[in-house]
Amino acid sequence: MYELKTKETDSSVIEFIESVDNPRKREDAYKLLDIFTEITGYEAKMWGTSIIGFGKYHYKYDSGHEGDAPLVGFSPRKAKISLYFATGDTQREKLLKDFGKHTKGKACVYISKVADIHVDVLKALIKQSVMFLKETYPNQ
Numbered sequence: 001m002y003e004l005k006t007k008e009t010d011s012s013v014i015e016f017i018e019s020v021d022n023p024r025k026r027e028d029a030y031k032l033l034d035i036f037t038e039i040t041g042y043e044a045k046m047w048g049t050s051i052i053g054f055g056k057y058h059y060k061y062d063s064g065h066e067g068d069a070p071l072v073g074f075s076p077r078k079a080k081i082s083l084y085f086a087t088g089d090t091q092r093e094k095l096l097k098d099f100g101k102h103t104k105g106k107a108c109v110y111i112s113k114v115a116d117i118h119v120d121v122l123k124a125l126i127k128q129s130v131m132f133l134k135e136t137y138p139n140q
Helices: 013-018 023-040 090-096 119-136
Strands: 044-047 051-054 057-060 066-069 072-076 081-084 108-111
Touching: 013 023, 013 044, 013 051, 023 044, 023 051, 023 072, 023 081, 023 119, 051 081, 072 119, 090 119
Parallel strands: none
Antiparallel strands: 044 051, 051 072, 057 066, 072 081, 081 108
């Protein structure tokens, strides 16, 4: 049976942010913490050793694979800051057009610093992702 690596933990979000070496990334992590908390209304929780997540949902794929994941989150990694939004949401692409300087993967959007993006668009991305996941996985 597949074992999820990224699970919600009791580790301290503040201690994790304080352990970020780069002072600018640490400052950006606190800005993101405030933004994600304000928009979602959820308390920040550590997921695994390096993801700060907000809220959670239970997913189950047609393959039978299932698990829990944060609704949205971020991680101040060495190279870039990873922002985690819902996959499969067609509204995400529309919003990203006005987001600012970023790159993207399937579930992640990568930024170098908060100053490179439009915070209002970030807030819209967070709201849209939470709404999409709550509609897609209702019984949470």
